[in-house]
Amino acid sequence: MNKNLILVYGAEWCADCHRAKALLDQYDVKYEYIDIDANAAGKEAMLALVDGRNTIPTIVFADGTVMQEPSNDELLTKLSLRPSTDAETAIPQHDIIIVGAGPSALTAAIYTTREDIDTLMFERGVVGGLAAVTDKIDNYPGFPNGVEGLKLADDLRLQAERFGAVIELGEVTAIHDEGKLKRLETTSGDMLAKAVLIATGSDYKKIGAPGELEFYARGVHYCATCDGAFYRDKRIAVVGGGNSAIQEAVFLTRFTTHIDLLVRSTIKASDVLQRDLQKYVDEGKITIHLNTSTDEIKGEGTMVSSVTITENGNKKDLEVDGVFVFVGLEPNSQFLETTMIKLDDIGFVLTDSHMMTSMPGVFAAGDIRSGATMQIASAAGEGATAALKIREYLEGQPHPVQN
Amino acid sequence: MPKNVTIFTTNTCGYCQMVKKYLGAKGVAYEEVNLDEHPDRQAEAISLSGAMTVPVTVVTQHDDSQDVIVGYNLAKLAPAVAK
Numbered sequence: 354m355n356k357n358l359i360l361v362y363g364a365e366w367c368a369d370c371h372r373a374k375a376l377l378d379q380y381d382v383k384y385e386y387i388d389i390d391a392n393a394a395g396k397e398a399m400l401a402l403v404d405g406r407n408t409i410p411t412i413v414f415a416d417g418t419v420m421q422e423p424s425n426d427e428l429l430t431k432l433s434l435r436p437s438t439d440a441e442t443a444i445p446q447h448d449i450i451i452v453g454a455g456p457s458a459l460t461a462a463i464y465t466t467r468e469d470i471d472t473l474m475f476e477r478g479v480v481g482g483l484a485a486v487t488d489k490i491d492n493y494p495g496f497p498n499g500v501e502g503l504k505l506a507d508d509l510r511l512q513a514e515r516f517g518a519v520i521e522l523g524e525v526t527a528i529h530d531e532g533k534l535k536r537l538e539t540t541s542g543d544m545l546a547k548a549v550l551i552a553t554g555s556d557y558k559k560i561g562a563p564g565e566l567e568f569y570a571r572g573v574h575y576c577a578t579c580d581g582a583f584y585r586d587k588r589i590a591v592v593g594g595g596n597s598a599i600q601e602a603v604f605l606t607r608f609t610t611h612i613d614l615l616v617r618s619t620i621k622a623s624d625v626l627q628r629d630l631q632k633y634v635d636e637g638k639i640t641i642h643l644n645t646s647t648d649e650i651k652g653e654g655t656m657v658s659s660v661t662i663t664e665n666g667n668k669k670d671l672e673v674d675g676v677f678v679f680v681g682l683e684p685n686s687q688f689l690e691t692t693m694i695k696l697d698d699i700g701f702v703l704t705d706s707h708m709m710t711s712m713p714g715v716f717a718a719g720d721i722r723s724g725a726t727m728q729i730a731s732a733a734g735e736g737a738t739a740a741l742k743i744r745e746y747l748e749g750q751p752h753p754v755q756n
Numbered sequence: 757m758p759k760n761v762t763i764f765t766t767n768t769c770g771y772c773q774m775v776k777k778y779l780g781a782k783g784v785a786y787e788e789v790n791l792d793e794h795p796d797r798q799a800e801a802i803s804l805s806g807a808m809t810v811p812v813t814v815v816t817q818h819d820d821s822q823d824v825i826v827g828y829n830l831a832k833l834a835p836a837v838a839k
Contacts, residue, residue, distance in 0.1 A: 479773070479774050485770035503770050522774075570807040571806065571808055576771075578766075579766070582810070583809070
C-alpha cells in the first residue's frame with residue numbers, strides 16, 4: 354500500500370461513497386478504494402481504525418486523520434481544495450456580512466462580534482442610517498431626556514467596533530446563493546459569507562410632484578438636519594403628517610420664520626408630538642393645512658418661490674423658499690430585485706419567524722423587513738434577534754420550514 | 757494628494773461626519789467651515805455647489821483645478837482626493 358495514498362472505504366450501494374469518490378476524481382486526487390462488501394479484511398481494518406463505527410464512506414488521509422461521512426465542503430477544506438474560481442481570485446470570506454449599518458445592523462454586529470463571529474458591514478450612506486440624520490430621538494429606551502440621532506448612531510458604532518465589527522464604506526449590489534456560501538457583489542469586489550443579514554432600512558419617499566426633481570437640494574429637501582440651516586429667517590413648507598414630518602417641522606422652527614405644514618389627510622403623529630406641534634401653531638410659527646395635496650413646486654431660476662396646493666378642494670399658491678418632504682418611507686431593496694429573495698408588494702423583504710428570507714442563510718431585520726414597525730427600538734431588537742438566529746444557523750441547528 | 761480640501765458642514769449633519777470620517781481614514785487633511793458657526797459663508801457654499809445642502813466638499817488640485825462634491829458621494833469623492 355502506498356503510504357501517501359488516501360484510502361476510501363465504501364460500498365456500491367452507498368450514495369455518499371459515490372459522491373465522495375466523484376469529488377476526489379473531479380480534483381484528480383489519487384485514492385485507493387476498498388469495497389467493504391467485497392473485502393472482509395479491508396472492512397476489519399477500517400473498523401479497527403474507527404473504534405467499530407461502521408459508517409461509510411470512511412476516508413483515511415495520508416497524515417493519518419480519518420473522516421467518516423464528510424460533506425463535500427469538509428473534504429475540500431481537509432484537502433485544501435476549493436473550486437478553482439475561488440482559488441484563482443481569492444475571494445475574501447467572512448462568517449457574516451451585514452448589508453447596512455443602521456441601528457438594526459449595528460445591534461446585530463454588537464451581538465455577533467461579541468461572540469467572536471467574524472462580521473463585516475457595508476454602508477453606502479451614513480453610518481447610523483436614518484437615525485443619524487434625525488435631529489432628536491425621544492422614544493429610544495435608556496435616554497430619559499432623549500438623544501440626538503447623530504450621538505446615538507455614533508455610540509452604536511463605537512460599541513460595535515469595540516468588539517471588532519468592521520464597517521466598509523461601500524455598497525452591496527447583488528446577493529447570489531452558492532449553497533453553503535453566499536456571494537455578494539460589492540463596490541469592493543466579490544465577497545463570500547456563510548450568512549448574510551440585510552439591514553438596509555428605508556429612505557424618505559418622494560411626492561412625485563412637478564418641480565420636485567428640478568429643485569432637488571435647491572429648495573426641495575428630505576433631510577432637515579442636513580439642510581435646515583440654509584433656511585434661517587425664511588419661509589418653508591413641510592409635507593407630511595406622520596411622526597417624522599411633525600418632528601422635523603418642529604426642528605426646523607429653530608431656523609425659519611414660518612412653516613406651512615401640508616398634510617394630505619389628517620395628522621397621524623403621536624400625541625406627544627402633536628402637543629409639541631400645537632405650541633408652535635399657537636405661536637404662529639406653523640400653519641397646518643389638512644386635506645391638502647402638494648401639486649407643484651415652482652421657482653425662478655434655481656430658487657424655489659412657491660408651492661401650489663389644493664386645500665379642501667381649493668387650489669392656491671403659498672410663497673415659500675423651500676419644501677421639506679417627509680411622506681413616509683420606501684425600502685432600500687432595489688439591489689434585491691434581481692435576486693431570488695422574495696419581496697412583498699411594496700418591496701420590503703419577506704422573512705419567516707426566524708427572520709430568514711426565502712434564500713437560506715440570508716436574514717433580514719429592521720425597517721427593510723416586511724411588517725417592520727419603523728421604530729429605532731424595534732430595529733435594534735430585530736437586529737439582536739437576527740444575530741441570535743444567524744448564530745443558530747451557523748451552528749447547523751434546524752430551521753423552521755419557509756412560510 | 758490634493759493641494760487642499762475644504763468641507764462646508766453644519767452641526768447636525770450626519771453625512772458631513774461621513775465625509776470627515778472618510779477623509780480621516782484616507783489621511784487627507786481638510787479645512788472645515790461650519791455654517792452654523794459661520795453663517796456668513798453660506799452664500800459661498802451655495803455658489804460653489806449650486807445647492808442648498810451640506811456637506812459640500814471642495815477639492816483643489818495642485819494645478820488649481822477644482823472638484824466640488826455635493827453630499828456624501830463616495831463615487832465622486834474618492835477619485836477626487838486620490839488624484
